Amino acid sequence: MIDVLSWIVGNAGVLGWLLLGAAVGGLVTPRFTRDDTDLDVATWLGALIGLAGAALTAAAGALDSGAGQVIGALALAGVLLVYWFAGVPRIGRRERLHSPLLDRTIRRWRFDSFLGQVASHIILITWSLVVLAPLWTMLVNSLKDRREIFRAPFSWPSSDIRTFEGYRNAWIDGNFDIYFRNSLTVTIISLLLILAVGSLAAYALANWRGRTSAAIYLYFVAGMMIPIRLGTINLVTIVQDLGLSDSIAALIPIYVAMGLPITVFVLTTFMRGVPNDLIDAARMDGASEFRVFLQVMLPLTRPALATVTVFNMIPIWNDLWFPLILTRAENARTVTYGVSLLFGQYQTDWNAILSTLSLASRPVLILYLLMSKQFIKGLTAGAVKG
Amino acid sequence: MGVLENSLRTLGFAGDWQAPRRRAWVLFLIPALVVYTVFMAYPLINSIRLSLYTGTGLRPEEFVGFQNYVDLFTNPIWKDRFFNALGNTFVFFGIHMAVQNTLGLLFATLLAQTRLFGRNVYRSIIFIPATMSVLLTAFLWRLILNPRWGMLKALLEGIGHPEWFDSWLGDEKWALIVVSLVSSWQWVGLPTMMFLAGLINIPDELTEAAHVDGANGFQIWLRIKLPLLRPIIAIVAILTFIGNFNAFDVVYAMMGATGPPNYSTDIMGTFFYRTAIAGEHPVARPDMGIGAAVATVTFLILMTGVVMWLLWSRGKGEEGAVL
Numbered sequence: 001m002i003d004v005l006s007w008i009v010g011n012a013g014v015l016g017w018l019l020l021g022a023a024v025g026g027l028v029t030p031r032f033t034r035d036d037t038d039l040d041v042a043t044w045l046g047a048l049i050g051l052a053g054a055a056l057t058a059a060a061g062a063l064d065s066g067a068g069q070v071i072g073a074l075a076l077a078g079v080l081l082v083y084w085f086a087g088v089p090r091i092g093r094r095e096r097l098h099s100p101l102l103d104r105t106i107r108r109w110r111f112d113s114f115l116g117q118v119a120s121h122i123i124l125i126t127w128s129l130v131v132l133a134p135l136w137t138m139l140v141n142s143l144k145d146r147r148e149i150f151r152a153p154f155s156w157p158s159s160d161i162r163t164f165e166g167y168r169n170a171w172i173d174g175n176f177d178i179y180f181r182n183s184l185t186v187t188i189i190s191l192l193l194i195l196a197v198g199s200l201a202a203y204a205l206a207n208w209r210g211r212t213s214a215a216i217y218l219y220f221v222a223g224m225m226i227p228i229r230l231g232t233i234n235l236v237t238i239v240q241d242l243g244l245s246d247s248i249a250a251l252i253p254i255y256v257a258m259g260l261p262i263t264v265f266v267l268t269t270f271m272r273g274v275p276n277d278l279i280d281a282a283r284m285d286g287a288s289e290f291r292v293f294l295q296v297m298l299p300l301t302r303p304a305l306a307t308v309t310v311f312n313m314i315p316i317w318n319d320l321w322f323p324l325i326l327t328r329a330e331n332a333r334t335v336t337y338g339v340s341l342l343f344g345q346y347q348t349d350w351n352a353i354l355s356t357l358s359l360a361s362r363p364v365l366i367l368y369l370l371m372s373k374q375f376i377k378g379l380t381a382g383a384v385k386g
Numbered sequence: 387m388g389v390l391e392n393s394l395r396t397l398g399f400a401g402d403w404q405a406p407r408r409r410a411w412v413l414f415l416i417p418a419l420v421v422y423t424v425f426m427a428y429p430l431i432n433s434i435r436l437s438l439y440t441g442t443g444l445r446p447e448e449f450v451g452f453q454n455y456v457d458l459f460t461n462p463i464w465k466d467r468f469f470n471a472l473g474n475t476f477v478f479f480g481i482h483m484a485v486q487n488t489l490g491l492l493f494a495t496l497l498a499q500t501r502l503f504g505r506n507v508y509r510s511i512i513f514i515p516a517t518m519s520v521l522l523t524a525f526l527w528r529l530i531l532n533p534r535w536g537m538l539k540a541l542l543e544g545i546g547h548p549e550w551f552d553s554w555l556g557d558e559k560w561a562l563i564v565v566s567l568v569s570s571w572q573w574v575g576l577p578t579m580m581f582l583a584g585l586i587n588i589p590d591e592l593t594e595a596a597h598v599d600g601a602n603g604f605q606i607w608l609r610i611k612l613p614l615l616r617p618i619i620a621i622v623a624i625l626t627f628i629g630n631f632n633a634f635d636v637v638y639a640m641m642g643a644t645g646p647p648n649y650s651t652d653i654m655g656t657f658f659y660r661t662a663i664a665g666e667h668p669v670a671r672p673d674m675g676i677g678a679a680v681a682t683v684t685f686l687i688l689m690t691g692v693v694m695w696l697l698w699s700r701g702k703g704e705e706g707a708v709l
């Protein structure tokens with residue numbers, strides 16, 4: 001009990017700031033925006049405020065003085081003011097409703113929904129804790145040594161016991177610099193190829209209406225329903241025949257093939273929605289199909305390309321199956337496979353494992369947070385039209 | 387160019403005013419078709435062919451007809467493990483449907499309230515685990531559930547009920563359930579997003595009319611929104627089905643390739659890995675023919691599911707059109 005209590009007391013500051021900042025982001029903006037399109041901006045700013053608050057609290061905690069807390073609170077107030085006046089996109093208040101009946105209905109509905117709102121928040125906050133608590137333990141314990149992990153698993157490490165040893169070990173002794181470079185190379189090249197090859201194909205399929213193109217489209221889209229892993233046995237021999245065993249080059253074409261179905265599906269759907277006038281105008285000017293594609297279509301498709309990038313990056317970066325089977329050699333290992341080896345190697349060196357895990361999860365998490373709006377839009381669009 | 391043009395003419399493309407453009411489109415399609423065919427379609431189809439062969443090396447060469455399937459279904463070495471893995475995969479799938487997709491529907495319903503404060507924050511948090519490597523979630527939960535140093539144990543001791551804790555991962559009865567729950571924890575963001583998209587796309591007029599008629603929130607959800615969501619529920623179900631029959635990482639990382647304790651967490655993914663890649667006890671040597679047979683059986687099960695879904699959604703075509 002004492003452990004849990006001391007954890008809450010010790011970390012209420014940091015968590016509180018984070019929650020407050022994020023809540024402010026969600027809370028304030030609906031009042032100013034017409035619809036929810038700009039909520040993401042607000043969430044972002046809110047999260048930034050939360051982070052600033054958390055950093056200040058951490059600094060204040062390091063000072064261990066009341067003055068630190070006061071400074072933190074004042075700084076937060078300052079950030080809030082700036083946010084309120086500069087950061088919030090002001091589109092104008094919702095127009096008033098002039099129908100008395102509708103007005104009454106909506107007012108009654110709002111009152112009814114007050115209790116519902118409270119219940120919703122209780123459920124969602126509970127789940128948020130279930131999601132964030134494990135991540136919190138990973139983060140704080142990656143900064144502690146083994147003894148400290150046992151002693152106080154939940155608390156933020158105070159400055160005298162904080163250690164970056166785990167991160168250092170992972171990076172230098174664990175060869176994770178090589179693994180990281182491999183993962184980045186594979187992911188980036190695969191993504192570029194998926195985008196290039198996939199968007200060309202999607203452009204053709206979006207423009208070419210006919211039985212043949214419908215068949216080719218189906219051929220691609222069928223790949224979304226059949227996992228590429230089922231062909232593993234044959235892929236192993238193909239990779240051998242190409243002389244790519246134990247080389248990261250083996251992974252790239254496989255990931256491109258794996259990513260193509262969803263890419264072709266999303267991009268074709270998107271490109272079919274682009275108004276024909278724009279394309280036809282360029283064709284009238286005598287531009288070749290390739291130039292129309294490159295100079296007219298691609299710029300218009302940018303949002304969908306962003307979606308596809310995130311869509312494909314997550315499974316490629318996190319893939320364990322193909323590195324486990326095809327690239328086990330030291331120099332060709334990816335981060336995900338490298339991490340899986342740690343489990344056996346340092347079964348009890350939790351500090352090292354946690355550090356590596358939190359490092360390995362960072363690129364995708366950052367990309368997701370940066371592009372979450374695009375990503376979610378793409379995901380939802382795909383679901384609805386699929 | 388001549389060859390391509392000829393083949394195009396035979397296919398009936400050339401000769402009309404759009405011919406040059408079609409040529410461009412065929413050219414645009416070639417790179418994608420080549421990569422996709424060589425590295426995805428061909429290996430899949432060839433795996434089916436390989437399931438009729440046997441051999442000890444990487445390339446099974448001796449044709450044996452359906453012997454691999456007969457072995458898989460009747461030989462005690464394979465039979466027990468295979469049906470055990472198959473059954474476990476259905477349990478795995480059932481728990482995902484019951485927990486992951488139900489929670490997803492609940493969260494989506496809550497997040498679809500346009501006036502809910504902080505809905506985008508919640509939405510982001512719910513989706514975060516889906517961006518993480520399965521290894522990461524598996525290891526984190528292994529630590530949390532660890533009987534010696536476990537956050538959950540400390541927490542239950544904290545609230546005064548240490549007896550509620552058990553080492554579930556070491557228990558044959560519980561291990562598969564816990565692994566499925568961890569996997570549901572990770573992927574609940576996906577159904578949430580899909581259901582959310584479906585709910586948002588329901589026209590306001592429909593719900594407003596019901597409000598004016600005096601329906602309450604729950605009635606509207608049950609009588610208007612849920613029926614309109616049916617096509618999305620079907621898509622989520624089929625995607626969960628495909629994902630679960632393809633699952634491997636979560637068991638491999640949390641429990642190991644043999645699905646301990648005593649094969650109670652062995653699913654099709656780990657079984658396929660052992661037969662085709664790592665070698666199955668007691669043979670301890672990978673058997674590509676049997677592996678290909680396992681892949682083919684999985685493929686057929688998936689196809690059955692997909693075809694059932696397609697037939698169902700054909701039949702309900704009109705409802706799909708609303709969304």
